Amino acid sequence: MLETNTWIQQYFDEATDAVLIFKEDDLVVSNQIAQDLEQELHLDPTYLVQVADASVKQKFSATDNCFNCAIRNSMQEISIPITLAKDMPHPLKYFMIYHVINADEHVFSLTLKNRGTIERMDQLAQQRQLNQYVNRAHEEERKKISADLHDSIAQGVYSAIMGVRRINEDDNDEAAIHELTQVIETQLNDTLAEVKGMALDIRPSVLDSFGLLPALRVLAKRLQENSGVTITVSGNASTEGLATDVQNVLYRIGQESINNALKHAAANEINLLLVAHNHFIILEIIDDGKGFDLSQHQGFNGHSLGLLNMNERVKALNGAFEIKSQAGAGTTVTAKFPVSFA
């Protein structure tokens, strides 16, 4: 028991959060870091008590301004954001957690947690979640490619093989052979078209050889054929001097936005606009679909790469990314990058 007490004492002293325990508004005990803070920042513990007092009062303003009554109101914990060392070059942002230890004897603790650390942890957690998501997205992509290969390419080749076998059967006359070869040719042609389509989905070679605008046109044409939705691409941008990274991101944003509009917006018309100015280039994707409430799609929702990913990719290249949408009023996605066409 004695040993455990030592451990607890040690933990208390070495804890990274500053802990101060008060009885009847007088400081009874505090740990090492609290004492350090006290000394270095000339922090007065009673100031902290006053802050806590004020905030408790605020919360229970219905009561007759009595601190102890508030405690008796069975309040367990209250956290207050507080900034210490305000007059120094680097103010320290903390959370102060007020915790009642013993209400009858008016014993309570104040814990100071560094907000910077908490924010950093939040960032880290989100980053991990994102990483996990990207991995999962990669896996999904592979699954899709594999399924496509198996379902359409392999099937096409297989039926061509069956056709060739049939040619070799004995009871064929000239005309039958002629028709069969045509059939096989058709099948192989279809398969070829599938392969080309898949290649386009995965990575458009047009983008490398002809630039962004033609690539977007090809994409729009293909998606228009598949969906029946009118998709137009207009613009003046010559993208020769544009960095490959920027072109890639703009292409993916176009792709993702069209797909989103087709999937979720039930749009009848989608317009892409790519315009280059002297110092920047803008891609806009405008649809006439049903729109959505942006606030509900902010941040990372765990399964949709969509908005967050687009935003991240644009930010990574110093661009600006914006979505304007309203329920019933369509959606406009804008990506803008600074460029120099010197």
Next chain:
Amino acid sequence: MTLEEIDRQQDYQTLVDRIYRQDDFDFVGVALQAPTAPHAIKWLFVAGNQSEQFRKIVLRSGIGIAGLVVRTGKPFWKNELQQYTFSDEMYTPIAKIEALQSAAAIPLTSSRFHLVTGVLLVGYRSAQPVSDDTVSRLTQYLQAF
């Protein structure tokens, strides 16, 4: 294209018109595979269409109702079509742009090897369901044709 094929094509318009007149379908269409590479399948003959948008669709084998009929060579029908979005396998472009709630389709085949060369599709914009009965009605129209 030979004269015979052109004749046949005009006949398809006649067939489509006849079905549209005699039956209660809201939309009737025939999609045919192009005789030359890359053998794209497009909607060529329609009746009851609400826009010219259908001309922009290029059917892909295996996708949607018509695509499944092309791939499998078997009739197919489906109700409650508007619940499917673009990422679903059952998403049917013609149903989307013609606002069809239900559709049934049968394959059009070449005489010799029974190869699928196209699709005959009918659909309703109302909640009226389609079934194997719709398919057999379509088959009768095609046989009489």
